[in-house]
Amino acid sequence: MPGHYKVLIVDDSPVMQSVIEAILKEDKTLQIVGTAVDPFEARDKIKLLNPDVITLDLEMPNMNGLEFLKRIMKLRPMPVVVISSHATEGSEIASEALRLGANACLPKPNLSDEHAMQTMRQAVRDACLMEVGGAERRQSPAPSAARPSTPPPASGAAPDLIALGSSTGGIEALEVILGRFAADCPPTVITQHLPGRFSAGLAARLDRAILPHLKVAEDGETLRTGCVYLAPGEVGHLHIRGRTTLTCHIVQGDPVQGHRPAVDEMFRSIASLGNWKVSAAVLTGMGADGAQGLLALRQTGARTFAQDQATSLVYGMPRVAAECGAAEQVLPLQALADALQGRQIMKKVANQ
Structure with a gap:
């Protein structure tokens, strides 16, 4: 029908x-x-x-x-x-x-x-x-998008901000990545597709398992070193704003590609910040959310990554991000934590 x-x-x-x-x-x-x-x-x-x-x-x-x-x-x-x-x-x-x-x-x-x-x-x-929109089992074509004409140079410097987007299988992936973060990691923001009533429980669970402090993001909250902020489910999209100080904002709006909060919304808000060093990654999940926002970040000079197929529970979102040129590197889950924090410079393996 x-x-x-x-x-x-x-x-x-x-x-x-x-x-x-x-x-x-x-x-x-x-x-x-x-x-x-x-x-x-x-x-x-x-x-x-x-x-x-x-x-x-x-x-x-x-x-x-x-x-x-x-x-x-x-x-x-x-x-x-x-x-x-x-x-x-x-x-x-x-x-x-x-x-x-x-x-x-x-x-x-x-x-x-x-x-x-x-x-x-x-x-x-x-x-x-x-x-809908790119899950691995349906193999929908990735949305077309212009690749960055000049990819940003590799840099081992620690970023000012780390941003992660994930969906199906993302909770386990986040545990692995955040479990390798230092207690004084750069401010980190996450949009994970999740029903709103589970946001607090997930935040508490992850907070117990990692060295940085993890909490549900609050509107107007200032981002701090050593803290990880999880977008609250269903109530709005997480945007990051600021010139000298970065803050969280929960913005009302319709679902994007079926999602609220949407990874694309968070990434695009970060892409508009200006002169901040950013590392971002699209992790396991169904659909295409995050790909276009990650592309916008790459075009502003951010370091951008996608989780590889072998370690993704569902190779949908990261596949689209890789195929449209948004991901500078496609890496296994275990390598993403170091790459995101600028701990080492890795050989580029995607979109070169």
Whole structure:
């Protein structure tokens, strides 16, 4: 059906399948194409029906949902919305599902809660929109863009600002990169596609795991050395402004390529800053968000990077960034932390 997104419901309870189907059918852009009671049936239905998104329970026979999610993201990346009684806000299992690549985690629905039902429809629709525009499994062509006529020279100097953009698989990638940052690292800003209610939990988790201090960015906040700032989910786009002092600004606006906050919005705001030394990278994720903003940064002289395919959970966003000439270097995840901080000069491997 033109204009419709195909949904596969994966849940071992026929009753819950019916409840989820009834809720999602209220959104005329969503078409329920099938159901599955366990991961093995889901695997066959995915091959047969080619859904745009699946809803996934976590407690099922034969294989638990987290293991199935891990396999999906490795073998056939696609949008997944976890719907489980265990996926309560801030729970460890919800955080793990997001780390493995789920677009959103929601509790099992209650038909008497209209707000919860609307949230579910919105989450499934948003997951479909996030996938459009260059995910690896669909191999959409990268947007055309002029390559910088004169790439900036390699420099080993530490930057004034580091900027990172990520989506599916990004939580794990961020843990690896930030885990190699020193306690006095340059101010670092991150846009990770994430439901808003999980922003604080993710920030707290990452803060415990790394040496710099990591927090959710606040409007008007001054950027400081040794601090990492995470864009709050869904409320607006993170912009960075300033001449002598850099500050965070949460800017209201429509989703960009299905995302709010959007990586492109953050990168473009940084590209307009002027005479600041910037390092930026597009990490694993579905779609094309970040590519054009990274290109704008490269054209202003920033050091720009993309995560390589071998270490990306989903080689969508970094692929587009590399193909359109936005990334000066394409590097494995383990090398990005040093490159971003200017610790060493590496041989250019992309777009030369």
